[in-house]
Amino acid sequence: SYVLTQPPSVSVAPGETARITCGGNNIGSKSVHWFQQKPGQAPVLVIYYNSDRPSGIPERFSGSNSGNTATLTISRVEAGDEADYYCQVWDSSSDHRGVFGTGTKVTVL
């Protein structure tokens, strides 16, 4: 089965840039989606199709995907960005199934 690996944690100072990676075998050939989850809340879609932003998501959130790594970038980090972030792909290689990354806790210092 397809595996997505994320760093457990990323720390960043307010106003700086946070980069969260999502590693997978040839992930660049897939579309990667990203979710933000704050404590006690449901996940929220922040990036879809590698780099598209849903309406209402700030331009500070951006995404890229190439080779074996996809990246979610949060520019000008704010205290409200502190949350868990998950990448996700859809694996149709042998069956249809969703695959989530292991998750990254972003801490704003």
Next chain:
Amino acid sequence: QVQLVESGGGVVQPGRSLRLSCAASGFTFRNYGMDWVRQAPGKGLEWVAIIWYDGNNKYYADSVKGRFTISRDNSRNTLYLQLNSPTAEDTAVYYCARGAGTTNWYFDLWGRGTLVTVSS
């Protein structure tokens, strides 16, 4: 208001059954594929199952295949998940999520979740 509202969670004994529901409103439910995603306490997200917009295709995670059944009633705008023979490992918050995309499926709308605790 576009929303998904889960219900039916609670404490269930190992080996018993439980049915979760997800009521959709504010959008044309019958046009969308729907999924269940769960999250064990303190753990990450785990995709559970998907059902096509018309109910004709269903797929499951290996961890629940043969035990859980996803279904829908488009006349009632409701999604279901039947949990049969649950074990302690099935203890989690269960979210329903609306599917988007075609071959590269993602989840653009989530409910607030319902907690299932499997315990004797």
